[in-house]
Amino acid sequence: xxxxxxxxxxxxxxxxxxxxxxxxxxxxxxxxxxxxxxxxxxxxxxxxxxxxxxxxxxxxxxxxxxxxxxxxxxxxxxxxxxxxxxxxxxxxxxxxxxxxxxxxxxx
Amino acid sequence: xxxxxxxxxxxxxxxxxxxxxxxxxxxxxxxxxxxxxxxxxxxxxxxxxxxxxxxxxxxxxxxxxxxxxxxxxxxxxxxxxxxxxxxxxxxxxxxxxxxxxxxxxxxxxxxxxxxxxx
Numbered sequence: 288x289x290x291x292x293x294x295x296x297x298x299x300x301x302x303x304x305x306x307x308x309x310x311x312x313x314x315x316x317x318x319x320x321x322x323x324x325x326x327x328x329x330x331x332x333x334x335x336x337x338x339x340x341x342x343x344x345x346x347x348x349x350x351x352x353x354x355x356x357x358x359x360x361x362x363x364x365x366x367x368x369x370x371x372x373x374x375x376x377x378x379x380x381x382x383x384x385x386x387x388x389x390x391x392x393x394x
Numbered sequence: 395x396x397x398x399x400x401x402x403x404x405x406x407x408x409x410x411x412x413x414x415x416x417x418x419x420x421x422x423x424x425x426x427x428x429x430x431x432x433x434x435x436x437x438x439x440x441x442x443x444x445x446x447x448x449x450x451x452x453x454x455x456x457x458x459x460x461x462x463x464x465x466x467x468x469x470x471x472x473x474x475x476x477x478x479x480x481x482x483x484x485x486x487x488x489x490x491x492x493x494x495x496x497x498x499x500x501x502x503x504x505x506x507x508x509x510x511x512x
Contacts, residue, residue, distance in 0.1 A: 319497065321499075330504055378497040383444075387438045
């Protein structure tokens with residue numbers, strides 16, 4: 288099983304600042320990586336797939352990068368609605384696994 | 395628009411059974427792979443099972459193999475998860491999600507809570 292490790296667990300950022308979230312895979316997953324956003328009491332929402340392709344309707348301030356074992360989700364200028372939990376997920380082999388999440392909170 | 399609505403959750407004793415349903419609308423249900431993903435209270439996401447468009451190909455995470463059965467009825471635009479021999483560690487919100495191939499999940503339902511407790 289591929290283990291996905293996200294860091295940091297919590298990221299404190301001021302509105303308007305940049306947020307950089309990391310996701311590391313225990314072995315290469317090529318570019319088979321997705322990012323999701325989850326707000327309290329809501330279902331996750333797909334942000335990024337293929338490591339760097341934004342899903343439909345996702346604002347350009349969200350960007351993904353990386354390949355192999357190291358991936359980054361960047362939110363260029365945090366808006367109030369971006370404070371949430373973020374998960375990465377690989378789809379390289381079975382089982383599909385998620386990281387434990389990074390909480391982006393208001394500083 | 396795409397809608398996925400889960401139902402069937404509730405409180406069940408250890409060793410009991412429950413059947414979850416997910417009704418899809420707003421898209422051609424039989425064109426998509428479908429999945430169940432769960433989230434224990436206060437915890438992260440765990441993929442549970444995945445089924446191909448016609449239902450002939452299925453995958454499960456190891457912890458539910460032999461206990462859970464995923465199925466679908468394309469005529470009814472519905473996905474199911476039969477859960478048997480439930481354990482306390484199966485307690486979670488269960489989400490139905492639309493898969494893009496076998497890969498990632500582009501639409502999710504709001505979830506249904508399953509609580510396994512005596």
